Amino acid sequence: MKKKWLFTILFVCLFLLTNLSFISSVEFNSTQIDNAYTCLNSEIIEKGCQDLSMQEKVFSFLATGKCKLELLDEKANSGCFSNSGCNVQNTAMAMWALNEKSVSVEDSKNWLITQKGAPTNMEWLLQIDTADASTCSIIYEINSNPVTTNVDFNEDKTIGNLQTNNCLRVSQGGYWLDIDSNCYGSDFEISCDQDFTSSLIFKNSGDSAGTLHVLSGANGASADGKTIESVNSDCFEVSGVCNYEASLWSVLALESIGEDISSYMPYLIVMAEDETNDRFLPEAFLYFITQNNEYQYSLLNKQIFNKYWQEISTNNKFYDTALALYPFRYDDIVEKQNTINWLLEEGVQDEDGCWDNKNIKSNAFLLYSVWPRATTGSVDPEPVSTCETAGYSCEGRESCWNGGGRIIDSYTCSGAGYFCCEVGLSESCSEKQGEICDSNQRCVNGVEDATANDLLYSGEVCCVWGSCEDIDDDNGENTGANTCESSNSGVCRYSCETGEEETAYYSCSSSQVCCQEISDPKGTNIWVWILIILIILIVLGIIYKDKLRELMFRMKSGKKDSTGPNGPRRGPPRMVHQLRGPLPRRPMPPRQIPSSAKRGKGELDDVLGKLREMGK
Template structure:
């Protein structure tokens, strides 16, 4: 009987170990593979035809399943509308953001060409030309400005002011220190010459805003009687051919940059209005396009302690985090690592993050995905020993771009890498949790924010902070509903508890073999119980008529232990007032007889 129990326990332990190991292997599967499974499951359940153009575009960034449907909805083989109710397109016109995302997904040259036709000169920006004399002597300088085949003379006085306008294109502004460039003169070649060593610079600002000016990279110097050439080359993207669309410009420029089009003329417009459109992730886009550390610093300020990004956009935190990782994931920084750790923590049991769009966008921004659109020969950039960088950074360090190897998001595969320095070597300080940098935050090899040109200061206690529970998509309340479960994440209010929707069961289709193992194990145990009598008869040679009830008296030795001699120990006396029936006496005699036979 003991061996039978041991056997049953062993079978249960074996079955439990198999299921535990299998479940652990399933739970530790990669975050990106689970996200891709979520996307494919959604497509299978909904069907490509039922997806919106936005869902189709973002899904096609990482999956081949609905790309044919996306191509069918292309209008005039060049662009996509915001929404459509049929595969033939809609009469509401094409949308810059939807077309740009679709172009990225399909690597479409026609989408790039259509976006390029939407370039307009931004009337919302005012450009200035500064002419500065290098000689510090108190002598004015005579200069000439030439354009449209005509020349106009002016002087730079000893106090650095200008004495006159230079035609209709260049009119004095800002207390006569600069020329304001008329919008009609954008894209014209302006040639400047002076009789002393001089420098020309271009600056810009939002029209009507005198509080902030931006210096462009177009600064040139010349010796006396030499010349400099200046062209105001500034654009934005417009859906209607008049007003600029900031979000459309962000995405359109991202597509043009990916297609190796020079995006420099768009940068001034994006920079000038970046603060106004922070909610759209402007700092992330600009860091990706320019590599300027100022935007890295501004972007880092939007990261929460839990690791996600929140721009207070209408798209919510998953989308915002995807936008941030679009620019950060090319670099091994603590900010990108923290964001991906948070994504791993909050990923649903079905592999999803929120909706289909957000899951697709996060997968595209954070993990390289090889699909059929990248051709069968394409492999991961890192696997070939190269480096995924922003296109601008690869160009700055003189690297070669390899088209045959893929990276996450809009990064390119570069032959060279940017070596990050430690925070200390950059003269910075590491800000701890609960602190913020009052200077600039720069990328470094250290964990935490590297603060340069400033100090790490404590965040005031009255600064609103999102709770740990809410950062993991939970809700803080006094009690949880029946369809919710209590979690250990903290809330800002001590009497609240963290409630989250009960975890949805894992799809039975992916774990059918675990159920099969469980059923087989149960069948084996049942068979062992049913046929235990025959098994023990065969094993021990005893009668199949084994009594399972408790014997009427305490056994002297284990029932199945072989005995070396007949039992001689007398039976314990029973109380005299307890009578035994003849039937019970006969049953006892028979049992003792069998025991004697076994002991022979």
């Protein structure tokens, strides 16, 4: 009893120590973050906002709310930013930060858009796809004059013939039409004598083996119908040349205020493949803007030692880490937690709470990306999220729309480019004017929708504007057929009778269910118990094999009575088996054979006489 209480007390103490350790760890981490904010605020105050660089003001304003007036003093009358002349990247970063704090940036946006240009290192291809051989006509304009050219497609989708023209030529491989750069911006009106689809493909012109990217939104038309394709590709220029880093920040700023950025995306996507642009960590921008999992995977795989990001050795690893984690401000992922653990390690974070030798830019960006807080201008602002408090979620604009949500303007999120998103309640399949198809059916002449709120089983889809048909298996037999009765596995009924149970392993051709007889559990249980008993007996036999061997020996030899002077003796005591050599066999005492009664001599003579007669 004492041992039982001792173990109970030890278990309770261990449980309390574990929880106290966890609580202490959380409180310690919170103290370290508070110290980081305090240290950053102290550095800003000590140096003075007026003496900070343009980007230091941007990130100080984002993280703490300080330096707003000094940041606005950097703006020129045209709306651009920088005290040393208009700068595209600085203007974009200022727009991004000011919009986060609900400061109007309309004039800056107007100036920024005037800095866009056309990329010269991109190649555009026109793709026309038909099921059979066909002839298509393409109409476009040159110097306001309409031009019509015809192109023939073979059954294998290669181009058989193309009329001579100034804008289009057969690309290498013969599947697409290469668009001349002088014709970018022109509308191409396409019509074919077969049903067809058209789309645009883009790639880096300097890389012959580069990846081909298909512009989202392919257009389709029936025979003799029309589609229109147009090449619209923009970048942001510095000194008359496309600048990739400036373009990344400019597109991020425009996206954060809700501007259409579709014309800039091809340039950002293609040039992300250029190794010279790796130092800008383009995956962080592209994942935040597009929510494409490919960019997320690439970005997270760049984490070094499960601790931080640093694209090239000359980059600041604290700044790169802040940029890499910016798209995950509201996410809880393993890579982010690994970074947090590293940042709070002794020797990484200084005793005063700062990192990176009190670098204001990297410290402010880290706190803004990893531990964002609402900026009230106080030394240690409190974390607030009015959107999440109201029960909504903070998402990127594209992510919200793609998930079927809508933007709630009356609530704000702590983070530039994040919007308060309300995901609407999904409709039932019937409300969508659809029909529910189960896993053994397919949607024919309709659109499969998996968002209906009355899809209860795995594999079900809502077939909108179409009908559900049973899927044919490899043998041409209908998988929706009566597998219940055809396999003699049961009987199809509308409801199972007494002594039967419904099974989902077999199907019936109608709305009936497959019913099987309920097996008698008693017989099964008896055999289970017999098996258990046999196993136990076998185990006991193995353990006590020596005793069983001796018992069997005694049973075979039987009991032997010996009478001595002291009367009957007990059997010999049980021998203790030891590892000894063979013992010499003890000679058995001579047995006294009881003498039989002697026969008379006459009787003996008679017997001998009979034997002699038999021998004759």
